[in-house]
Structure formats: structure tokens, C-alpha cells
Amino acid sequence: MSFAALGLNSTLLQTLNQLRYEQPTPIQAQAIPVILQGIDIMAGAQTGTGKTAAFALPIIDKLIAKPANPSDKKQLAALVLTPTRELAQQVYNNFCQYADNTQLKIEIAYGGASLTPQINRLKDGADILVATPGRLIDLMFKGVVDLAKLEFLVFDEADRMLDMGFINDIQRILKYVPEQRQTMLFSATFDQSIFSLSKSLLTEAKLIEVDDRNTAATNVEQIVYQVDEDRKRELTSYLIGSKNWQQVLIFTRTKQGADNLAKEMIKDGIKTQVIHGDKTQGRRDAALADFKSGEVRALVATDVAARGIDIQQLQYVINYELPYAAEDYIHRIGRTGRAGNTGIAITLVSEDENYLLEDIEVLLDQRLAPQWLAGYEPDPTKNTNKRKNSRAAEKRRAKQRAMPKKRNGNKSKTRKF
Structure with a gap:
């Protein structure tokens, strides 16, 4: 199967060709068409299987298809929450790669770094924000981030966010997110806490598991x-x-x-x-x-x-x-x-x-x-x-x-x- 067969637009296909992405991985092949249809998903995939592209590509595809915003300040349309700074950086870099041939503005925010530079970068808004939960709340408190127009919400490595005790932050953030949105939950492992969380996050979601649940990488x-x-x-x-x-x-x-x-x-x-x-x-x-x-x-x-x-x-x-x-x-x-x-x-x-x-x-x-x-x-x-x-x-x-x-x-x- 090719990426073109998944329904991605020509701009993204050109970028993927430049990045030498030849064929989608199993998680990409199953998740991308579902996300393009606007359906919530709960996806399980081992680390290293290309799950970032599985949600980043369809989000970018849908955002560049929207009419241009006449306002000077961009309205945040997509939010990706990650448990750690390192993962936030990785996801941010991938988004920047995939959106290279577009006009989308992508920003990152995480704790352990000065708040002021992040505030300055977000003053004019952003299309996509990759953030850790605690720092996102800081920015919301400062009035820099507004989630009122959010269309896409992604929880990457949701199992780790629960392990690290972010559930209260997540629940707090959800109060400021529109009910009409598309939500994606990605996790390498599934347990009862993940399924419990999914009930409060997802609506008529599709469950995607490309491997047997909680399995180690076969290679x-x-x-x-x-x-x-x-x-x-x-x-x-x-x-x-x-x-x-x-x-x-x-x-x-x-x-x-x-x-x-x-x-x-x-x-x-x-x-x-x-x-x-x-x-x-x-x-x-x-x-x-x-x-x-x-x-x-x-x-x-x-x-x-x-x-x-x-x-x-x-x-x-x-x-x-x-x-x-x-x-x-x-x-x-x-x-x-x-x-x-x-x-x-x-x-x-x-x-x-x-x-x-x-x-x-x-x-x-x-x-x-x-x-x-x-x-x-x-x-x-x-x-x-x-x-x-x-x-x-x-x-x-x-x-x-x-x-x-x-x-x-x-x-x-x-x-x-």
C-alpha cells in the first residue's frame, strides 16, 4: 500500500517523497484513513512503529484543506499532549518535517525551560501546539493559549501520562476544550486505567490494535x-x-x-x-x-x-x-x-x-x-x-x-x- 492510497493530499505526498517514506507502517495504514474521516480513535502500537506520523499526517492534511484565517493571530486548532519534554521535542520535530511545505505554524511548550520565550512565541497564536500538561496549564493561566476553537486533541503515550499522575491536569484541561472535537488516544500498552480514561475522552471511537495487546517488539x-x-x-x-x-x-x-x-x-x-x-x-x-x-x-x-x-x-x-x-x-x-x-x-x-x-x-x-x-x-x-x-x-x-x-x-x- 502507498501513502497516496490512504487519501493524503499531494502536498503531503510530495513531502513524504522528499523524506523517503515509501510505504505506511501498519499503524499508519489503519489510523490515517479513520482520522481523515473525522472519527475518534484509540490506537495501540509499539514504540518505533511510526505512530507520530499516524496522527500528524491526517491532522496536517485536514488543516491545510481549511480556508485561510484572515486574522493576523492564528487560532489553535490541534493540541498534542505528551508526558515528557523529550517526547514533546520528538513529536514537534516530526510535525515540522511533515508540514515543511505548508504555511502552518507549529509550536512547542514544556516545563523545565523558561516560560517567557514560550509565551512570546505563542502571542501570535499557532495552528498546532505540542505540549506537556503542566506547562500547558501555565500558558492557559497566562492567557496565552485558548482552547476554545480546538478541533483535534491527541494524547500521545497516554499510559505514561497516567503513570506520572497527570490525570488531574488532563481533567482540568478538558474543561476548556470544545465538546465537538476529534480526539485521538495513542498508547503502547493498554490496561484498565487507559480504558477508563478513554470513556471520558472519546466518542464512538474506533479501537485500532496492530499487534497483540502489551507485546514487546518482535525484532x-x-x-x-x-x-x-x-x-x-x-x-x-x-x-x-x-x-x-x-x-x-x-x-x-x-x-x-x-x-x-x-x-x-x-x-x-x-x-x-x-x-x-x-x-x-x-x-x-x-x-x-x-x-x-x-x-x-x-x-x-x-x-x-x-x-x-x-x-x-x-x-x-x-x-x-x-x-x-x-x-x-x-x-x-x-x-x-x-x-x-x-x-x-x-x-x-x-x-x-x-x-x-x-x-x-x-x-x-x-x-x-x-x-x-x-x-x-x-x-x-x-x-x-x-x-x-x-x-x-x-x-x-x-x-x-x-x-x-x-x-x-x-x-x-x-x-x-
């Missing part, structure tokens, strides 16, 4: 090594060094853990950078740029910070620590094996993480058999009671993390606009 080889906790860093550096891997994305659970791991890997002679929520946007951008350019071999990241990292040629992902939420495993390994390429996902599992591995296996309905790597076999003489206590503590922390979280600060409660 990613998954390898699990059982290893003692205190030898994980040693094994990580050994794998990267002995196999001469040049671009490796490594996941930890905490910011402090990411910082500590990076420091030790640098001592091992591996150029390493860190990206997490405590880093300024400038430092995060610089670290990501160095990683993409090959200046550093390893990028250590937390789950939230890594959302939106899109490197098509990235081949290696290491789960240094297993995530508390099994769904995050799917998102992690989905950073590799993108755009039809193959990838390798290495997972390091210590004794007290076995229950987390079991949760992942249940979610995937797939056995991930741990293996031992010569020279890094687990030591059976370690204190058994310590392992049991550690496992119990991990379970308690996992339950605490799974509880809904309220966003910090009370300012949002007193805002009026």
Missing part, C-alpha cells in the same frame, strides 16, 4: 542474565567493552542510581552521560546530542527521561535494573529495533528482582529464561535471609510506587482562567 532479541547485584556494573562495562558496542542505552530505576552507575562506568574507561529529571533541559539536550553523535558510548537514563528518545539506529538497550511496572519493560526495549531495524535488549536480574521478571513474563505471556554468563555466575553462598528480606522490601516499595500520585505543589489548585 528485538531479549537476553536475560542472572547476576549478583554487586557485579551488575562490572558486567555492564564488560559487555560494552568486550563486544565493542558504541551506542548503548542503559536503564536504572532511580536518578541517584543513574548518577552512581555513570560515575563508575567512566572509571572503567567508557564515555558515559546521564539523563534524568534532575538535569536541566540544556544538560539533557547536550547529553542526548553527544549520545546521538557518538561522542559518548553509553547513556544512562531513568524511565521518565528516556521517553521520547528516538534513535532509529540504536541497537543496544540494557536493563540494569528491572522496572517496578512491567509495562515499562516494553517501553524500554522499544527504544531499540525501531523503524524496521533489529535490536538487542539485555536484562540483568539479581536474586531479589526475580519477582519483577515474573511480572514481565505474565504481561508478555512469554518465558524470559535467565542464563549465566561465564565469569559472572551468581554466588550461591550469599546470605539467603538477606535476599528474602530484600525481596519483601522491594515488594513493599513496588506497591507504594503503584499507588496514584498527586503532582507536587498547590498552585494549580488556586489558578483561575
